[in-house]
Amino acid sequence: MTEEREDGAETDGRDVHRPVMIPQVLEALNVQPDCWYVDATLGQGGHSRAILEAGGSVVAIDRDPKAIEKAREDLLPLYGDRLLLVGMNHAGMGEFLAGTGLVVSGVVLDSGWSMPQASEGGAGLSFEGEGALDMRMDPLLRTTALDLLENSSPEEMAAIFSNYGDEPLAMGIARALAQARSRGRLPRTPKELAAFVSGVYYRKGYRRSRRHPATRVFMALRIVVNGEIDSLVNGVSGVRPVLVSGGRLAVLTFHSREDREIKHLFRSWVREGWGRLLQSKPVLPGKAEIQENPRSRSAKLRVYIAT
Ligand SMILES: C[S@@+](CC[C@H](N)C(=O)[O-])C[C@H]1O[C@@H](n2cnc3c(N)ncnc32)[C@H](O)[C@@H]1O
Known part of the structure; x- marks a missing residue:
């Protein structure tokens, strides 16, 4: 049976995570060969792979060691030194990226959890889970x-x-x-x-x-x-100063509270004169994608462009 989750995953036992709004994200980032992009939520690697296939290089971040391990096996052999895998909370990615000295042309952040995480009984996210009611993404929490x-x-x-x-x-x-x-x-x-x-x-x-x-x-x-709103806001705020002029920051959210935070943050940056919005309203998934992947139904993509 298929169970549908508001933020996420459609759980049918297959552990497949379908990336959301790939064409819109690629267009939003305006991916150029040989430029560096940051995927702040690597997950199963859907967005990273799309950027790499378009010729970009990727710093891929995830706080879940399993996501990093999977990308080490699946993506690293294919893309070599165009892919840098980093296991960390993206709340601190601005400082980390500044330390690398990389010129960052774009960042994508796809909030929430991936399908395998949602279907794992261990974290206590599955409605059928009989383990502890835990839900911590990071055992140190x-x-x-x-x-x-x-x-x-x-x-x-x-x-x-x-x-x-x-x-x-x-x-x-x-x-x-x-x-x-x-x-x-x-x-x-x-x-x-x-x-x-x-x-x-x-x-x-x-x-x-x-x-x-x-x-x-x-x-x-x-x-x-998991302190997800704080991580989102800190991560997005921290990465703005490392974006190159013309660099783009694309944030996908699945929940009204998260979208509100991003909307206000981006608008405050525009008021401060740091950049502009790609468009004032969020970009939404098309009907065909929603039909094929119900997870995408509540997705909102907001894009900021640094000046
Ligand atoms: C919705 S999934 C991303 C899916 C991915 N875009 C794809 O196409 O497969 C979100 C991922 O972000 C990670 N994540 C969530 N919050 C995070 C945080 N604060 N720091 C780093 N990674 C985080 C989760 O572990 C999960 O793997």
Whole structure:
């Protein structure tokens, strides 16, 4: 069965991640042979590969060591010294890139998680997962999703679900969780949490839809556990000064909160006179792509050009 995730992946057990809006990203970056580009979210390498095929050279960054390892096996033998793999949080990429002395002609950042990460039970992202309710992308992070549910007030939980998941039943779910917690029945695995949220939906009279009822709650917890908004904003802010004049910064987001942050950041840079926008509205995927890859449905691409 296929499960559709708001931010991401369509999980059908095949561990395939389809890159989103490749032609639009290539056009946005205006890829030129022999110039260096940064892929701040290597993942399964879809965007990196497209840039390399177009003749560009790529610094590919990912905080997940498995993504780096896979690219070492799949991409490095093909592209050699045109590909530099870096395992790090892209929050610090500006400083790192400045230290390399490379002239950066463009950066792409495709936020969120890749399909294999989403389908792995280990991180606690799959609705069927029976392991710990963890969700940490990086084991050095201290707070797990379960810690958040154990230690947040109903209001704090509701704010998480609403602000980071646009969850319409945020308060109802938060209150139900707090009640379950007081009876010692807090869901402790992804599977239990998914069933718990579904239960709240069904009690409120909602019936089956294409999207799993727990999609938004899972996304919100994942974003908070991994500090994804801070990493995104710090990464994008930090990389602006290393862009060459005319260099482009293309950011793909899948969530309204992330898009808002990028929109405001880019607009503030334009006001400061540092650059311009490729276009004022975000670029969206076409109908054919959405049909073929439902993950792309909520994608928004914003592009900034340095002057
Ligand atoms: C949506 S996937 C990227 C997919 C990729 N564009 C492709 O075509 O295969 C996002 C990737 O970014 C990585 N990632 C997320 N947040 C990160 C961060 N703060 N620093 C570095 N990598 C991050 C994830 O580990 C994941 O591999």
